[in-house]
Amino acid sequence: MKEGPDIAHVAALIGDPARANMLTALMSGKALTVSELAEEAGVTIQTASSHLSKLDGGGLLRPRKQGRHKYFSLANDDVAHVLEGLMGLAAGSGRLRKRTGPKDAALRQARVCYNHLAGDMGTQMFDSLIAQGHLSLDGDDLNLTRSGQAFVTELGIDLAELRKNKSPLCRECLDWSERRSHLAGSLGRAFLSRFEGLSWARRDQKTRVISFSANGTTEFERLFSVG
Amino acid sequence: MKEGPDIAHVAALIGDPARANMLTALMSGKALTVSELAEEAGVTIQTASSHLSKLDGGGLLRPRKQGRHKYFSLANDDVAHVLEGLMGLAAGSGRLRKRTGPKDAALRQARVCYNHLAGDMGTQMFDSLIAQGHLSLDGDDLNLTRSGQAFVTELGIDLAELRKNKSPLCRECLDWSERRSHLAGSLGRAFLSRFEGLSWARRDQKTRVISFSANGTTEFERLFSVG
DNA sequence: TTCATAGTTCGACCTTAATCGAAGCATTCG
DNA sequence: CGAATGCTTCGATTAAGGTCGAACTATGAA
Numbered sequence: 322m323k324e325g326p327d328i329a330h331v332a333a334l335i336g337d338p339a340r341a342n343m344l345t346a347l348m349s350g351k352a353l354t355v356s357e358l359a360e361e362a363g364v365t366i367q368t369a370s371s372h373l374s375k376l377d378g379g380g381l382l383r384p385r386k387q388g389r390h391k392y393f394s395l396a397n398d399d400v401a402h403v404l405e406g407l408m409g410l411a412a413g414s415g416r417l418r419k420r421t422g423p424k425d426a427a428l429r430q431a432r433v434c435y436n437h438l439a440g441d442m443g444t445q446m447f448d449s450l451i452a453q454g455h456l457s458l459d460g461d462d463l464n465l466t467r468s469g470q471a472f473v474t475e476l477g478i479d480l481a482e483l484r485k486n487k488s489p490l491c492r493e494c495l496d497w498s499e500r501r502s503h504l505a506g507s508l509g510r511a512f513l514s515r516f517e518g519l520s521w522a523r524r525d526q527k528t529r530v531i532s533f534s535a536n537g538t539t540e541f542e543r544l545f546s547v548g
Numbered sequence: 549m550k551e552g553p554d555i556a557h558v559a560a561l562i563g564d565p566a567r568a569n570m571l572t573a574l575m576s577g578k579a580l581t582v583s584e585l586a587e588e589a590g591v592t593i594q595t596a597s598s599h600l601s602k603l604d605g606g607g608l609l610r611p612r613k614q615g616r617h618k619y620f621s622l623a624n625d626d627v628a629h630v631l632e633g634l635m636g637l638a639a640g641s642g643r644l645r646k647r648t649g650p651k652d653a654a655l656r657q658a659r660v661c662y663n664h665l666a667g668d669m670g671t672q673m674f675d676s677l678i679a680q681g682h683l684s685l686d687g688d689d690l691n692l693t694r695s696g697q698a699f700v701t702e703l704g705i706d707l708a709e710l711r712k713n714k715s716p717l718c719r720e721c722l723d724w725s726e727r728r729s730h731l732a733g734s735l736g737r738a739f740l741s742r743f744e745g746l747s748w749a750r751r752d753q754k755t756r757v758i759s760f761s762a763n764g765t766t767e768f769e770r771l772f773s774v775g
Numbered sequence: 776t777t778c779a780t781a782g783t784t785c786g787a788c789c790t791t792a793a794t795c796g797a798a799g800c801a802t803t804c805g
Numbered sequence: 806c807g808a809a810t811g812c813t814t815c816g817a818t819t820a821a822g823g824t825c826g827a828a829c830t831a832t833g834a835a
Contacts, residue, residue, distance in 0.1 A: 326636075326638035328568045328572060328638055330638065331637050332562035332634055333559075333564070334563070335556070335559035336556055336559035336561070337560070337822090339823080341554075344555070354781080354782095355782060356781070364824075366782070366783095367783075367826085367827095368824055370784090371783090371823080371824090380637065381637070389833060390782090390832095399633070399637060399640065400637065402633060403630065403634060403636075406633050407555045407630060409553075410558050410607065411553035411554050411557065411558045412553040451685075458678075566794095581811080581812090582811075582813095583812085592794075594795065594797095594814085595793070595794055598794090598813085599793090601813085616810065616812075617812090618812065
């Protein structure tokens with residue numbers, strides 16, 4: 322009857338509260354087990370199992386079996402991107418699930434979005450990389466320039482290793498709180514991982530909040546000042 | 549219980565087949581009446597009315613009353629953006645509602661996406677504008693450069709008029725068939741409108757397909773060659 | 776092997792919401 | 806003022822699917 326793909330099915334998958342909670346939890350980038358996701362969603366394990374098989378069937382998840390555990394993560398960046406978009410719409414229509422509190426402020430400043438840095442600091446880093454000419458945007462392709470390659474290598478990131486990964490190196494991801502782009506893709510993940518390795522930042526396991534140390538903040542500002 | 553906005557509610561709104569059909573129909577950018585949308589969705593007018601009030605309540609639509617008609621259009625570009633993203637996910641998981649046929653090929657080449665040009669020609673135009681330096685991307689802000697201003701004025705687009713509009717001038721929109729960006733925002737709409745004014749292109753009323761005339765194709769290639 | 780833990784499948788219950796007929800407003804036209 | 810058209814509201818029906826208890830499978834540990 323209509324042209325185009327069947328939106329309704331995918332949207333309905335995300336539209337159930339329990340499943341939405343699971344997907345939101347997976348936005349942290351971590352792979353979680355069925356039991357953990359059941360806990361997150363506030364349902365029993367049977368119910369969670371049923372939901373997860375549906376999400377998987379819809380192509381939204383990537384399952385991995387390890388021993389007697391089964392880990393789920395988001396299928397790819399596209400899924401994370403759509404979820405962020407939906408968060409933006411929900412936030413825009415004044416539908417925040419929680420009052421804006423101190424934790425919320427922390428979330429807006431720096432949080433994990435599918436394993437990369439999001440929030441205010443995420444967009445600041447992205448803008449700075451563009452402004453310094455380390456990233457260039459041609460069409461939808463985000464590319465690391467020669468100066469950018471030097472920059473990340475200087476920071477201690479192994480580019481050759483990253484390129485072995487089949488997923489794209491650079492990618493932009495729209496932030497629901499800032500409504501601006503931040504850096505995703507394997508390089509985005511490498512940045513955050515490096516910040517952790519340098520003890521500049523630390524992830525809170527439950528809330529997606531990223532805390533920067535005093536030193537980390539200084540270094541971050543030095544590298545990614547917008548002035 | 550969880551941080552972040554309430555995704556589930558918005559997704560559930562899109563997740564109903566009838567509502568998804570209506571939203572898909574509105575992706576053409578046209579404002580449609582309740583009766584027309586009922587027809588599109590294949591439900592009675594009462595049912596459509598109920599759905600539309602829900603979509604409106606969720607902030608997805610912008611209603612306008614005109615005489616005894618009530619017109620609905622998508623609330624803003626963000627909504628269109630999320631819908632395109634969902635189409636991408638659905639298409640990716642092999643969930644096309646329709647076999648790939650001749651009309652489908654036409655859709656991939658050039659179609660209307662919320663009043664601007666999408667499909668292969670849409671992304672080609674976007675890439676060309678970037679490559680020619682008429683558009684520049686700083687962070688998530690897409691800007692028209694000085695040369696770009698000259699370019700569109702030369703084409704016969706009234707920039708001053710566009711700037712009066714409160715919606716953003718330039719904006720990128722992700723294409724579900726191409727998986728690349730094309731130009732949205734009021735300038736994107738102006739381009740398509742100008743193509744129609746010059747009789748280069750013509751919209752099919754029902755299928756979202758845009759047909760370019762022989763002359764229009766030539767002119768388009770001249771302006772937006774990628775070489 | 777026996778026990779424990781992780782996950783899946785099955786079946787029954789039950790809430791939610793999509794649907795449409797019928798009646799009620801509102802607006803336009805003659 | 807009717808009459809017609811476009812849309813909304815109400816109510817009853819019905820279908821879909823989320824939920825969990827219980828039983829079952831699989832992996833790992835003692």
